[in-house]
Amino acid sequence: MRNVKTFVPQCLFAWALFAHGAAQAVPSYHVTVNTAAYTGQALMDFTFLANAGVTPATAVLNHFVGAFGPEFDRSTGVTGLVPGQVALGNQGGGSYFTQWVSLGGLFSFDVQFDGDYASTVNVDASQFNATLYSSGFGSYIGGAGSFAAFELLPLSNGSPGQVLVSSPNGMGTVSAIPEPSGLFLSGLAVLGLVRRHKRRRVAASRHAPSTGHDI
Template sequence: MLLRLMLALTLSLGAASAALAGPIYRVAVDTAALAGQGGYVDFLFLGLGSAAPTRAMLSGFAGDFGAASVFEGEAAGSLAGGVTLGNGTGWNEFAQAASFGGLFEFFVSFDAGTVGDGTNLGIALLDQDFNYLGANADIVTFALQPGQADAISVNSGFATVQAVPEPGTALQVLTGLLLMGLVLRHGRR
């Protein structure tokens, strides 16, 4: 009976944590076509109408980033420690200087509200004057709508986006399998 209770608890906690935690995305941006040019990798986070408070967390930055950063609205942090963007009213933007020509990578995750209108995160390559560079629009867009899966648009000429499994998920699966094996073994006696 104790083993069954532990199994049920493990499965319940796993489902609850999966429901609370949003996915983590690995974004890779190939700027080989822009070799020799400088500018910014830009992140713009805007809430629609009555969007619930939502945060975008950016981390794990890799690539030929420069020292200059631009923060506007609900944006704070650093390349080393991560950047957080809020979706409050107004312009919420983080732009990091970059020397293009190579690969840029970073992780994106969201702490999204569950009611109200949605929120969009647009990622773009910009020149020194903050005009689009290489593409005439964002290279990646995350559209977040409460109660729905994240909608992701990608300009495949520049970027790829992959969901990253969370380390806790593998541990939960292994624990559940172990407990199920113990229940089956105990039931055979």
């Protein structure tokens, strides 16, 4: 009975990890940009561009950290607000979202891409860019180009879709967020170690010398 009581919660825990992984297995990335070398107000622009025939995809931004100010502008169809969650689509030529920021510190956010682009044959790719501009879009902050760029490549010629990541102006850092499926495998490994440890304890107790006390 004791083994059953222990094993059932462990199975439920492993299944919860698996279910979470199955529900969340879409590409996610953490983006940081350090503006310590700059001062004043600037515009942080997020743009999701694509041709008219591209496979639908959505970019979801959240976990905003940094001196974000009020919203500057957005295109039709963009939903959400900073510091909560903002979603942009690539349909109808794309969409954009622009936010005022105060330079001088570190900014970060997460971006997650969803849609069937990775499993749908197409010749059109999507491009998501995060860029810093001076007030009025007069010039780039930190060099020409975006500090984070993502190219969503669809399924083509038998090659599965993928996301190509770069920092064109070298100012940003982009790191992939491990998918929960990896967490599931790690959970199974931990459960395996726990079970092995318990078996060793049982075996050791069976071979332990008797105390000599009889009741």
